[in-house]
Amino acid sequence: MSITRLEYLFQLCINNDATPEQREEMLExxxxxxxxxxxxKLLHKAYEAPKQTEDLDSEKSDAILNAIYNADKIESAPRLFPRRKQFVKWAAAAAAVFVFFFSAAYFFIYKKQQEQLIAVANKNKIIPGRNKATLTLADGSKIDLDDAKTGGIAKQAQLRVTKTAAGQLIYTIANTDKTLSETTDKPSYNTIETPVGGQYQVILSDGTRVWLNAASSLKYPTQFATGERQVELTGEGYFEVTKNKAKPFKVITDRQEIEVLGTHFNVNAYTDENAITTTLLEGSVKIAAHLKNQLAQQSIILKPGQQSILGCAGLAVGNVNTEDVVAWKNGYFSFNEDFESIMRRLSRWYNIDVVYKIDKDPDLSFGGKISRSKSINSVLNIIEATGNVHFKIEGRRIIVTK
Structure with a gap:
């Protein structure tokens, strides 16, 4: 039966035959x-069976005893032991096992305690969001994309689902004998969900790219049937739709439907926001809004650089800086809005709770840009520098004061 490197080094240390480098490697x-x-198991075995080292020669045993005496600086220590040769050999062997066992056990236990303390600290440490999401397959099974290894993670009908190290989920044709357009079967759906503090990118079977922001979800067919391409979005997503005049692409949100042929646009449909916004960067989109307490729909067509705002009163259209709108996709915050809206964005990305100890002021607003990889402290310090608000961090709570 072969032994591991750790077992080999451990036995060398027990026998006092290990070099300093081997001792360090063993502890690592x-x-x-x-x-x-x-x-x-090794520490327990060494503790239960110290007799394994009784065969130390007298030269080694004397060296070990002298080292122990000198280390403790007890000149009279040798007089405490009878000068019988056999006893000295046994005492040195036992001392060697005890000293090594104690140091190794201390190192091992200390490491475990440190890891536990770090785990507890990290639980409450506020860190920026990252690529993480959960994929729910058509059969209801779930895959944690944060834990899944890169490469193929699932196969559905003609499609292979692959995860990349860059935080992408890619759907590609697995059966080269057929094309996706040939399928007439009832489509099966997948859903990808990003948690608070997460983001992810999906490349759908038609080549369309979708970036999901934190606390968002996208439901989509594994392959698009003939006639149309339709997905459902909650939260925020940026779309780069592959052109196909024969198959319009539709995005369904809570209160509106967006139809395109091939274009780039951003949709913000968080339920805790006052309005749903759709921003067009390239191409054209048609938006049909379902107005509350009304049977009729309101439709508009956006041009590049325009943003639709669906509020309680209906749809409105205005010109915006599209670069600011999609800043999240490019890795930074671009603030030009009211204070509470900013704090909602920070809450989703850093997974924090915001507690207001001041009266909310709808006229209080801030502007500026900062990387989304920065710590929460860096972001709060920039806002705090205006002198209008102050922050106190308690665990994962951000308390806002004057």
Missing amino acids: LMALPENESIAE
Whole structure:
């Protein structure tokens, strides 16, 4: 039966035959999470069976005893032991095992305690969001994309689902004998959901790219049937739709439907926002809004650089800086809005709770740009520098004061 590198080095240390480099390597291996089980067994075995080292020669045993005495600086220590040769050999062996066992056990336990303390600290540490999401397949099974290895993660009908290291989910044709347009079967749907503090990118079977912001979801067919391409969005998403005049692309949100042939646009449909906004960067889109308490629909067509705002009173259209709108997709915040809207965006990205200890002021607003990879402290410091508000951090709570 073969032994592991850790077992080999451990035995060298027990026998006092290890070099300083080998001792250091052994302790590093012992501290690795995957070696936790074997490390515990080795320490227990050494504790239960110190007699394995009784065959030390007299030269080694004398050296060990002298090292222990000198380290403790107890000149009279040798007089405490009888000068019988056999006893000295046993005492040195036992001392060697005890000293090594104690130091290794201390190192091992200390490491575990440190890891536990770090885990607790990280739980409450406010860090920027990152690529993480959950994929729900047509059969209801779920895949945590944060834990899944890169490469193929699922196969559905003619399609292969692949995860990349860059935070992309890609749908490609697995069966080269057929094309996706040939399918007449009832479509099966997948759903990708990003949590608070997450983002992800999906490349659909037709080549359309979708970027999902934090706390968002996209429901879509694994392959588009003939006639149309339709997806459902909650939260915020940026779309680069592959052109196909024969198959219009539709995005369904809570209160509106967006129809395009091939274009680039952003949709913000968070339920905690006062309005749904659709911003066009390239091409053209048709928006049909379902007005509350009204049977009729309101429709408009956007031009590049325009943004529709669907509020309680209906649809309105205005010109905007599109670069600011899609800044989140490009890795930074671009603030030019009221204070509460900014705090809602920070709450989604940093997974924080905001508590207001001041009267809310709808006229209070801020402007500026900052990377989304910056710490929450950096972002709050910039806002705080205006002198209008102050922040206090308690765990994952941000308390707003004057």
